[in-house]
Structure formats: C-alpha cells, structure tokens
Amino acid sequence: MVDQHSESGRTLDGEILADPAENPGIAVAPALTPAGQAALARAQAFARQAVSPATLRAYKADWTHYAAWCDQTGFVPVPATPAVVGAYLSSLAGSHAPTTIRRRLAAIGTMHRFNDLPWNPAHGDIQHPLRGALRNHGRAVQKAAALTLPMLRQLVATCDRTARGRRDRALLLIGFAAALRRSELVALQVDDIAEDARGLRLRIRRGKTDQAGEGAEIGVPRGRHVETCPVRAFQDWMEIATRKSGPLFRRISTGYTIGDVGMHPDAVRRILAYRAEMAGLVIEGFDRLSAHALRVGFITEAYAKGVRDEDIMRHTRHRTQSVMRGYVQRAGLVSDSPAGMLDL
Template sequence: MPSGPGPAVGPVDPAGPERSRQPGAAPAGAALPVPRERDPDDGELTAWLTGRVTDYARAARAASTWKAYDADLRHFRAWCAAQPGTPVAVPASALTVAGYLAALADAGYKPSTIRRRLAALSVAHQLAKAPVNPAASVEVATVWDGIRRVHGVRPERKAALETTLLTRVLAALDEPDGTGAEPAGPAAALAAVRDRALLLVGFAGCLRRSELVGLDVADVEVTADGLVLSVRSSKTDQQAAGALVGVAYGSYRPTCPVRSWQAWTAAARVEDGPAFRGINRHGQVGAGRLHTSSVARIVQRRARAAGLDPADFAGHSLRSGFATAAARAGASDRAIMRQGRWRSASSLDSYVRAGRLFDRDNPSSQVGL
C-alpha cells in the first residue's frame, strides 16, 4: 500500500521535466518524457515515468490518509496471523474480513474506526488487483449493518467552545501567568498573545485545525472590514481550489480577532512564513508551523486555566463552537455554511442543532405549561 515518501526517481529523460518537479508543476507546453529504455519490471513505461504514475496516484489521497490505511492494514495482517489456520490477509476471503469486523466490534472499537479499517482493506485489495474485493461483498456489508445497529454510529463529540465559554477562556489569558499552571515570564506572555490570536482567528474563521495551522502570514490580509483569510486547501477541497474567508472586527478589543492577529504578528515579529509557530522556553519564536495536534493542546490547556474540564474540549471545539453560536444568534444556515465551507446542510445540521434547541418556534414553549 502506498505510504511515506515516493520511490526514488531515476534518471530524467532529456525531453522530460526536471527531476525535482512536483506533481502538477510541469511548465505549460512541456513535452511528456519519451520512454527510451524499458524497465524490466514494466513492459510499457520507463522506471522514471512509472515512479511519476505512483506519485500522482498517491496524491489522490492525503498523506495522513495513506498513513492511517497503512496502519490499518498492518493491524489486519497481525490479526490474521494470530487466527487458527492463519487466513490470508490479501487477498482475503469475505468470511475473514467479516470475522475481523466482528472481532473489532466485540473488542470495543468505535464504529468510525471500524468503517475506516474497512475502507483501508477495500483500497488494499483494489491496489493488489484482487479478482474479488471482499470489503464489497454481501457478507461483509451485512455484518457491518449489524454492527451499526447494535453499537450505533453516533460519533463522540467534544463540547463546543461557543462564545460564552470562549470569552471565559480568553479572560483567563489576562491572568499573570496566562495559563494558570505555568510560571510567568516572557515565554508565557508571548504564548498568551499567540494563543489569543489562534483561538479567535480559528473561531471566527470557523477553521478546521489543519486550515488554522496551515495559514501563512501571506494568507492573512488586514483590510478596513477585517481579516481576509486565504484557505489554500482543506478537508473538503482536496484539489486545493482554495477559498477566501472574511473575519470581521470584534466589538470588544479583548475578543477582536483582527486586533489579536495584529498583536501576535507585532510581538512575534513575523512577516512571512507560517502564521502560528512554536515558542521555546526562552521566549524565542520558532520558524516552523504548529502541528494540528497543537491546536487541541492549546484549547485544552487554556480551558483548564479557565476552570473548565479540558477533557470536554478539542481542536474541533472552535469550529463547532462558532457554528453553535452563529445558529443561536439567528444566522442562516446558508451563511454558516459559507463561513465554514460545509458542502451540505446535512453536514452542518449536527453542529447547529444544539444552538437552535430553544428557538422561538420550539413547540414545548407553546403548549401552555
């Protein structure tokens, strides 16, 4: 299964693109490489062009997806090796895959994890050119339906960090150490400035974690109306068409995402490169961008400092918090979908439902109690 770096690229045909060129980066009008020597393992393509085919095929999914699929396949192979009779993992029989799903369900794995592992097995058999894909069999589909009926498919959601809670978290940043747990000092003070900007931009922009840490300074433009964020790619934009997101000025300085962003860039003295970066214990700003997992750690650390249970929150709490708060404030579904770049109302519904439980048309307030 494809995973990790691509295969080594062989000598480049003089008529072809440069060796270092990335997928999709060939200049306009560049000629395709002409196969002059045949790879002994491939009767049609040179080794270089075969490698490029692999590179583009790998680009069809995110690197994190391939990494997860690879881990899932290793888990399945290990499970097969531990079974009586040692069933073959790839190509596997429908009964083997169905048994694997049943074992996962009985072991307490979440339906979402089981669904992803089933997808990984399906892709593995497609890439192996198996004559029959057991993941698509009637037997496996029936067992999967049974697992969903018995164990349910409702995902475990973290709490939404809606406006009231976010304001409470931001107020705790004004405490002497800014964290409630760390010693005061230049590093803690600078981290508080960064975290305020990260929380507010992530919340008001309704950004996913990957979108938030993926921002560069050049992607954030300060205008008279507010910030214009250039989101280059996202979970629902795998082809990187990009999108612009507007973040308006806040009514109050401590909770204004625009002023918080300006304060962070001024304090960190960052003019280009990653927008949000790590800070060492000496108060020095790093050159690399934060990891997606850093968003969750920042949210949880700041929630703890505000007296909230950090286990209730995660990086996604900013995005869900904005959707909940916007719905509660009466924003239309269309407006919320545009800000969060949701493709369908059904995807948005689980986010805004909590914010509209007690709308004026709630019938429980109209029955005379």
C-alpha cells in the same frame, strides 16, 4: 471452502500507495523512453496526492491493526477474502465506534485496490457482519462540544502578553471567527493572511472537502470588542513573531523562544484543554472539548444570531446543509424540544 490460514506467507509492506517499482501490477515496457518513465512517475506522484495526508495516516494505522489481527488469528491479510474481512469487522463490534469500523474497511479496500488485488466490499460475507457490528456497537460516539462566545471569552482571558499568550489568543480567535478545522488552522502561512482596513482575508490552501486543492478565501472582520477581536489578536502576535513567511502559528520553547517550526494539528486540542483548565471551564454532559469546538461554536453562535444557512455554509465551506444543520440541532436539543410546549 478455501483455506484462509497463513501457510502461503503472502504479505505486503503495509504501504497504502506503493512506488511503481514496488507494484507488480504496473507493467513497464522494456523500450519505454525516459519521457514515458517520467510520465509514469508523475502519475504515481499525483496518485499519492489524491488522498489527504490525514486520511493516509489513518489508513496506515488501520492497516497495521488489521495485519496484527491476522497475525494473531492465523489469517492471511492479502489478498483478503470476504470471509476474513467479515471476521475482522465482527471482532471490532462492541469496542470500536461505527466511524472507526467503516474507516478500517475502507483502509483494507484501499490497500487492495492500489495493489491491483481483488476486492468486493458488497459481498454478503462483508456486508452482513458489518451491519451487525454497526447495530450492536457498544461505544457511543462522543461529539465535539460547541465553544460558545462566553466560553471563548473565558479562554481568551487567560492569555497574557507573553509569546505563548499572544499566540494562543490569536489562534483561538482566528480559529473561531474563520470556523477553521484544526488542520487548516495550523497550516496557515504568514503570506496566507492579507490585512486591510476592514479586517483579514485568509487563504485556505486546502481543506477537508477540497480534495481537488482549489483553495478558498475567508473574510474575518474586525471585532467589536478589543479582547475578542481576531484582527487585534493577529496584530499582537505578529508584533513579536516578526516573520514575513513560513507557518503563522509556531512552536514556542519553555524559555518562550519562538521557533521556526509549525505546530502539529493536535496542538490545537492541547491549547484548548490548557486554557480551559486555567479558566476553570468544565464541559458538562456527553460532549468533549476538542479542536473542533472552535468550528462548531462558530456555527451554533452564528445560527443563534439569525445568520442564514447559506451564509454560514459559504463561510464554513460545508458542501451539504445536513452536516451543518446537525451541529445546530444538537445545540438546540433541549431548548427547541417539543416537550417544552407541554404542560409538564
């Protein structure tokens, strides 16, 4: 058996995507012309864009965790043999969710592939511990609660006419009506919004499932009620934001000064939590109120109103029906249960 301990001292810098000069796997001919060098650099730049920034951040954090585990146990992180990877995955069982375990395996694989190192995720020494870890995990996955229309009205009612109140109201209503992910919501630019007599047209430059960067457009019509109309909320916010370009939703100082810097995606969750606390809203059961609640809430409310699956999917930009229907099934878990048909 090959010794897996760290006397070899081989390490990597922890970067998922190394620069061409730092990657020994890329051979550059001495006589390469400037045009050739530029072409190589351009290819590397596009390679960096092949992975979304959010995924890249998660992979880097996962790699750091794996490297720290190797340091503690005495194993060499790279090149990682299947036995070492299997041992690491086994260490995650019982304390990490299945999605986290799978993502950390993907991060290790990504590091190896981008550095031209051998990688065989189908090896039994990886797959068998992985299956065991997934079957015996001890953490239940907490799902995002669906923000229903009555709940949304409660949150919006806490938004006053201050700068923060107007911004939060617009963010909540646009996020819900457009069924946006938190990253898409904070990435909106002022010139991504077009207004006409019917409502708003939103340009989504890039979404989670849009890895090719093709973009999409979403229509948001005027609401029937003033207090929950996303178009009115947008107008109220723009009235004081007075910006013709840059991020649509901006940070606001404690002195209510509207800044020029856009918001972090996690700010959506914090706004939801803050408004829920102000409204006295308590989420019961196993669910949690996350930034995804806006998107999940739109799906469940639209389905309850009889909107067709294909119309919901076109609006939410889901590629498969199974993911979208998963939210719907959870919403009707009790009301649609066959146990209700029994004479209990």
